[in-house]
Amino acid sequence: MPKLDMDGPFDLTDGVINKKVNGDAIGNFALGFVNKKGNFVVKMIGRADSDLQSEIRKARRKYAGGVLSRMLGRGTALDKFKYSLADTADAAYQVQRRAFEDFGGSKKLLNEAAPEPPGK
Numbered sequence: 469m470p471k472l473d474m475d476g477p478f479d480l481t482d483g484v485i486n487k488k489v490n491g492d493a494i495g496n497f498a499l500g501f502v503n504k505k506g507n508f509v510v511k512m513i514g515r516a517d518s519d520l521q522s523e524i525r526k527a528r529r530k531y532a533g534g535v536l537s538r539m540l541g542r543g544t545a546l547d548k549f550k551y552s553l554a555d556t557a558d559a560a561y562q563v564q565r566r567a568f569e570d571f572g573g574s575k576k577l578l579n580e581a582a583p584e585p586p587g588k
Contacts, residue, residue, distance in 0.1 A: 470567075470570035470571055472498055472508075472510065472550055472552075472567060473552060474496065474497070474498060474550035474551055474552040475488075475550060475551055475552065476488075476508070476548065476549055476550030476551060477500070477502060477508045477548035477549065477550050478548065478549055478550070478551075479547065479548065480499065480524075480528050480532060480546065480547050480548055480549045482525065485521055485524050485525060485528075485549075486521065488551070489520050489521045489524060489551055490520065490521070491519055491520070491521040491522065492518065492519060493516065493519075493520040493521075493553055494516060494517060494518060494520065494553065494554045494555070494556065494557055494559075494560050495515065495516055495520045495551055495552055495553040495554045495560055496513070496514065496515045496516075496551065496552050496554065496560050496563045496564050496567070497513075497514050497515070497516070497520065497523070497524050497527070497549055497550065497551040497552075498510045498512065498513050498514070498549065498550045498551075498567065499511055499512040499514070499524075499527055499528065499531055499532065499546045499548070499549050499578075500512070500546060500548055500549075500550075501545060501546055501547055501548055502548055508548060508550060510567075510571045510577070511531070511545075511546055511577060511578050512527060512531050512546070512577055512578045512579055513564055513567045513568045513571060513577060513579060513583075514527045514564065514579075515554075515560040515561060515563070515564040515583065516560070517557035517560060517561075517586050518557070520551065520553075524549060524551065528546070528549075531546055531578050532545065532546040532547065557586035557587075558585070558586060560586075561583060561584075561585050561586055564583045565582070565583050568582060568583055
């Protein structure tokens with residue numbers, strides 16, 4: 469079973485994102501939920517080349533709630549996140565690419581496409 473080397477899971481709310489994540493950070497994140505067994509279930513993998521807080525918020529707006537909640541049979545689907553920091557945008561890209569592949573790519577994740585290198 470693939471593993472994320474990230475801190476969390478944390479509640480996917482503005483208050484928690486602001487408290488836990490530096491705005492100017494480079495890094496990676498995963499959105500998901502905690503299942504009945506207490507395991508974090510990854511449903512989306514993302515990265516930030518310069519503003520991790522902002523990217524997590526954008527991903528929350530795009531992927532959390534709505535139709536997905538009903539599909540998963542949960543009141544608040546994708547209500548948790550994990551994150552990690554990176555030294556460079558390229559290092560963050562490498563982590564995102566590896567996690568995207570490890571967790572099933574577009575067939576299993578909500579990500580619509582494979583990650584692209586920084587600057588594309």
